[in-house]
Amino acid sequence: MDYSSVVVLGAGSWGTALGLVLTSNGHSVKLWMRRKEQYDLIIKTGKNGKYLPGIEIPKDIQLYTDIIDAIKDTKIILLTVPTQKIREVIKTIKPFIKPDQIIVNAAKGIEQKSQLRISQIMQEELPSQPYAVLSGPSHAEEVARNMPTTVVVASEKREIAETIQDVFMTSTFRVYTNPDVAGVELGGALKNVIAFGAGIADGLGFGDNARAALMTRGIREIARLGKAMGADIATFAGLSGIGDLIVTCTSMHSRNRRAGILIGKGKNLEETLKEIGMVVEGITTTNVAYELAIKHGIEMPITEEIYKVIYEGRDPKDAVTNLMSRSRKHEMEEIVDMNNVEW
Numbered sequence: 001m002d003y004s005s006v007v008v009l010g011a012g013s014w015g016t017a018l019g020l021v022l023t024s025n026g027h028s029v030k031l032w033m034r035r036k037e038q039y040d041l042i043i044k045t046g047k048n049g050k051y052l053p054g055i056e057i058p059k060d061i062q063l064y065t066d067i068i069d070a071i072k073d074t075k076i077i078l079l080t081v082p083t084q085k086i087r088e089v090i091k092t093i094k095p096f097i098k099p100d101q102i103i104v105n106a107a108k109g110i111e112q113k114s115q116l117r118i119s120q121i122m123q124e125e126l127p128s129q130p131y132a133v134l135s136g137p138s139h140a141e142e143v144a145r146n147m148p149t150t151v152v153v154a155s156e157k158r159e160i161a162e163t164i165q166d167v168f169m170t171s172t173f174r175v176y177t178n179p180d181v182a183g184v185e186l187g188g189a190l191k192n193v194i195a196f197g198a199g200i201a202d203g204l205g206f207g208d209n210a211r212a213a214l215m216t217r218g219i220r221e222i223a224r225l226g227k228a229m230g231a232d233i234a235t236f237a238g239l240s241g242i243g244d245l246i247v248t249c250t251s252m253h254s255r256n257r258r259a260g261i262l263i264g265k266g267k268n269l270e271e272t273l274k275e276i277g278m279v280v281e282g283i284t285t286t287n288v289a290y291e292l293a294i295k296h297g298i299e300m301p302i303t304e305e306i307y308k309v310i311y312e313g314r315d316p317k318d319a320v321t322n323l324m325s326r327s328r329k330h331e332m333e334e335i336v337d338m339n340n341v342e343w
């Protein structure tokens with residue numbers, strides 16, 4: 001089968017950058033955007049405004065504002081709208097989608113209302129549709145400049161994962177496969193919470209030690225929740241787990257980290273989101289992760305403190321004090337049974 005035609009739904013930073021990868025790989029690419037002003041701006045300037053400054057959009061990328069027109073005659077539908085809008089987009093295309101069109105999700109989040117991952121939304125809305133998720137350490141700003149990047153694509157069906165691997169792979173965009181859809185989706189979503197926290201630490205004026213602590217203890221709590229939710233714990237040691245956590249906690253491209261920095265410096269949430277001007281998935285994911293931790297009985301102290309900062313107005317300095325003064329722990333507490341270990 002010919003997989004050379006792809007439609008990208010969502011023309012923000014990520015959708016545009018992935019559109020560039022696919023075009024450079026010889027695919028025919030359609031880019032759908034909801035807003036006519038954005039369409040007009042790209043036509044007029046050849047660039048995508050604030051979403052990807054300084055990057056030329058090749059004329060080969062066909063622009064659409066009509067989503068039904070856009071998905072026609074394509075083999076792959078790539079989702080790059082913010083997570084909370086994905087169900088709305090799927091519902092819109094549902095009556096028009098063909099059974100062999102593969103949905104590839106590249107958004108990183110969990111639906112707030114239902115607490116569902118994107119593959120679970122697909123199960124509800126389009127259960128027979130072929131599905132894969134693409135995730136990993138990959139800032140749009142670098143991908144759009146052909147800087148070496150590695151990602152992972154997960155699907156329950158090996159054939160689909162390998163098809164999507166071939167479609168995206170270029171000499172600068174290397175794609176691995178993984179069967180663990182839950183792990184890849186959860187790693188990509190939950191790292192944004194920790195990155196937001198790492199940003200807060202930076203905004204408070206802390207250093208590399210605090211960031212390393214948040215990343216190391218953060219991946220542990222991500223893996224704890226992920227395991228309870230059916231993911232393979234090994235996935236969190238991979239590109240969509242620790243890999244994405246590293247890039248998001250350390251890069252100034254990260255919207256989540258930058259938002260955290262502003263909060264750490266004393267801005268409120270409204271000012272922060274306005275200043276970032278792009279989706280900060282970690283805000284809603286913090287809320288969902290906090291609730292999921294309670295539901296599954298999992299200790300997630302970092303997530304809990306970030307939740308209280310965002311949603312209950314806790315002073316970030318108090319959040320740090322709380323984390324530092326927790327009762328003493330064994331580093332491997334969930335692996336080592338302290339009552340039964342000779343030590």
Ligand SMILES: NC(=O)C1=CN([C@@H]2O[C@H](COP(=O)(O)OP(=O)(O)OC[C@H]3O[C@@H](n4cnc5c(N)ncnc54)[C@H](O)[C@@H]3O)[C@@H](O)[C@H]2O)C=CC1
Nearest residue numbers: 011012013014015034080081085107108138139140278279
């Ligand atoms: N920017 C990046 O480097 C990366 C982003 N992602 C993920 O990709 C997803 C999108 O992120 P970005 O492109 O950064 O966001 P963005 O804020 O740059 O763009 C989001 C786009 O979605 C559009 N949009 C908003 N509401 C919509 C709706 N109801 N219907 C249709 N379109 C709508 C906006 O107009 C905008 O064009 C997020 O889940 C993010 O976590 C994943 C990897 C890298």
Ligand SMILES: O=C(CO)COP(=O)(O)O
Nearest residue numbers: 136137138139254255256
């Ligand atoms: O997921 C990302 C990089 O892999 C993008 O993270 P931000 O949304 O924080 O920019």
